Amino acid sequence: MKISRMVGALATALWLTLPLFAHAADSADTQKKPGREERLDKPIPEPRVWTSRHQIKIGGKAIDYVATAGTLLMKNEKDKPIALFGFTAYVRQGQDSSNRPIVFAYNGGPGSASAWLHMGILGPRRAFLEDETSNTRGPFRIVDNEFTLLDRADIVLIDPVGTGFSRPVGKAKGKDFWGVDNDIRSVSDFIVRYLGEYGRWGSPKFVLGESYGGIRTGGVTYDLLTRHNVALNGIILVSPFLDFATGSAGLSVDEGTVNFLSTCAATAWFHKVLTPQPPQLQPFLREVEHWAEIVYAPALFRGSRATAEERQNVLAGLERYTGISAAYWDKANLRMDENRFLQELLRARGITVGRIDSRFVGGMPNRIAESTAFDPYAAAIAPAIVATFNDYVRRELKVVSDQKYELSAPLWKDWDFGHVQPDSNGMKLPYASVIPDLSYAMTLNPKMKVLVQQGYFDLACPYGTVTHAIDHLNITPELRRNVQIEYYEAGHMMYVHPGSMSKFRDTSAAFIDANAN
Template sequence: MKSFTLIFMLFSLSLFADETPKKETDKPNEPEAKVYVTDHQIKINGQIIKYKATAGTLLMKNEKDKPKALFGFTAYVKDVKNANESKQRPIVFAYNGGPGSASLWLHMGVLGPQRATINDTTFGNNGPFERVENEYSILDKADLVMIDPVGTGFSKFVGEAKGEDFWGVDQDIHSVGDFIAQYVTENQRWTSPKYILGESYGGMRSAGLSYNLLTKHNLALNGVILVSPFLEFVTGFDIDGLDLPHLLFLPTFAATAFYHKALPEQPKDREQFLAQVEKFAVGEYASALMQGALLDPKTRQSILVKLHQYTGLSEAYWDRANLRVGHQQFTKELLRDRGETTGRIDSRFIGLSIGLNKDTMMYDPMTTAIGPSYLASFMDYYAKDLHVPADQKYFVFGDVFDKWDWGHIQPGVGFKNPIANTSIDLAYAMTQNPHMKVLFQQGYYDLATPYFTTKYLINHLNISPKLRSNISEAYYDAGHMMYVNPESLKKFKKDVAAFIESSH
């Protein structure tokens, strides 16, 4: 692979040092933004694609033209023959979630030109870690810009800016939206078909961005891709006092118990089994939870029997939990007799339990199984292939979650709602941009954002029936990061490619 490195300084430097004392009014030097550009090629479906990789930071300024952030990104742009080809080529802006997660998971898992090698549900060794050319990258269908929001990756606030200017639902939407608009302007991509792709909390970001980009920047998206999306609190947290999440998590409990053969009677067909559980969840189970203390003992016992049949947890356990078992309790309880804990991000994963008498999971086996390989592969790739100097720390998880402002000003509302729900933003964007398409991608074994929650969100989007055909759904035999599974990885690429091709 032939590569060369160019370093661009995105600020002006005087050719000669000024020896006169500086006045207090003199403008200080702006923070230094750097990019590193290398040439590469990749073979996808028998096609050789030559492209430029640009890794580094972009200097962003506030409304007073003062520096506010160095925004980290990695862009992959296909070498084109003429300007017209560039105008017609789609471009995808992608990021993970958290909030506080860098984008290396999507970057090294499925979208980028290099991929970390993962043995799916088995724990890998501790090195040497390997990476391979990613034949499932989307670079044959679109250019790609991986974004690390401020506080993650190499991104950071600068000047007089503060973390609170970026760390919140609305602050995050505005800052990432500003980055996308600035990138599009500086790289002359206004006429290109444009897409955003977000995973997990990236779904909340994407839903908000679809409206923000349209109304603040007059930038109309061709498509929004929501990977294992988290869009609102009321459905996303199975905590005390909320009944709805419990019935939405139940089908994933059932799928997990089915996968681990932990049911009292193992069904032959998973799809039929889950359909039965879904019907029970929105029917008998929902009714029982809504009745609360008014639920009669006979009906309660009937519900307990079915909960045991559908999840493998004992009737006594469900009874002690007042018919409401949280997902972190479930991961700990399902395989307790085996001394094992299931994953939360992907419940197919299992690990040895820590503290067998504990009520909830103490760690996520999925995270520790794949995390070291992803980071090692990414850092090796960034240094050796993209020639980014290893002189600064890359924050996989920024220290922002506890500082996050969860309030959100919804479209049509003049005040900040303390409980964020950006599915409303998505509905507004779909209505005002009726050609915009939306793809939902979800794994059956995801206990972070359960598949039945995603179905609920889709069916409760407040949009015209005429816009329903703009929504596509894809489901996978894996978890939150479905692309760690080889077959799901292939399907992911196929689904995204088809979506891009059909929406521009």
């Protein structure tokens, strides 16, 4: 079914289709009724933390820090235990915590643990990854991360319930956490709990979310402010998914289809399939963006009312900018989701293209398939992340647990994508947009700043979908000056691209420095 396929694809900005990972614990709790023995209250596991002391050199300067990895026991409003919430915190020593910035960070999915950000760019140790090649054969290396932000802020990496070591406990079930609004509330509650448990109420506070973490961050920003009176200094949105309708291609929403085109064009440019081949990316993208707005979008809006001449003009442009034939676009009725595009682009060569980072390519097991069978980027990167994180957390952070660390669980299968927006009069809308949440949060907290980091070769959350969302924030011109967008010639995880790592660190560090007072 088209809609279910799109929901699955969009919810996975990080690796959810990989067979490499097992299903999350408790995923069966929505599929069967408990038997008599299962109705008995199970003992509540004790939260545990492991602490260790370390040192790293950043910019030639030694930084002493304490790592704390483990879980916090979360309770509901009736003081009943509901979850063990996993986290890893890095706190620089010799600093005054009352004015030391703190960054709470997570990945997306839904169903992705924070190991990708952890071992990719934020933690003091990272996986050594080779770009545009398969990182699938050990030995896998862990190196000091000179790009960490630990010299500027303390870092708390969060694993939402169902990922990492985070699990429902007591009478709580996965469905109590697995949905847009439930997830927002549970992450907000964890942040508030951490602030109290570790004495960080006075700290300048930042939240960093990647991919579906954009939906989460938009909601958490508003929820923290209105339910807990916690105001953030700033948020960092990394390749964010912010609005289901305009952030999806292939649905009956013209904006989404138009928003994907510029990244399809960037991908075609990178793989040199255009005739003629533009010499430079940036001038080419400005041309595509203008054409999409002036020619493509109006034709899609008119539908069957578009004239034959208008349709032929659009088909010629689509072929010119994507390298895919006008005949194929014609059969697709001028609309194509990213999976079809990635399968079709290099089909003649027997090559499929990466969705999360379209610079990556892989073999095509089925050369007549309509859409991609796997993501070459995920296949090339995930094994190294999995191996290095599991080794690091147990050997260097000394975590001892008989539980599996869930790096990527298919929680989207049970996810409630409905969302009660601040402007929906309490009605839950069927698909989430946090543009209203972020608009309200920025209005209520006009000193909060927003940094967006986005790659040009990201077809999971294309840059056109992000700029469209930001352009439609319902805020004043003055508040728009609080938003900064940085672009990278890389993919969804631009921070693993060697040419982008320094920029990601420098941009994020400058953002924290500028907004920590």
